[in-house]
Amino acid sequence: MKINKAIVTPFAVLSLSLIAFAAQAQGVDTGASSMKNVDQWLRTWIPLGAGIGILIMAFAWFFHVIRVDWAFRGIIALIVAGSGSYIVSLFGFK
Numbered sequence: 001m002k003i004n005k006a007i008v009t010p011f012a013v014l015s016l017s018l019i020a021f022a023a024q025a026q027g028v029d030t031g032a033s034s035m036k037n038v039d040q041w042l043r044t045w046i047p048l049g050a051g052i053g054i055l056i057m058a059f060a061w062f063f064h065v066i067r068v069d070w071a072f073r074g075i076i077a078l079i080v081a082g083s084g085s086y087i088v089s090l091f092g093f094k
Contacts, residue, residue: 042089050082 054075061071 046085047082
């Protein structure tokens with residue numbers, strides 16, 4: 001199965017722009033401190049995003065979109081980033 005870059009590239013750009021737009025649309029939470037917000041990102045959103053990225057890389061390898069060595073490198077990098085973020089959050093930002 002050959003991947004058409006003319007379809008994949010706009011889809012990737014659109015997906016990333018929608019994610020960035022949604023992150024900016026949440027507004028400012030004036031009731032929470034900045035450090036609590038950082039703690040929430042480190043403890044919840046970054047590991048969750050890394051987990052979703054791992055699933056995407058696994059499916060991309062399964063459907064032969066990327067080679068196995070790239071999938072392995074990406075998955076290891078996402079595991080390190082997600083778990084490192086969570087470990088840093090355990091030291092507390094409150």
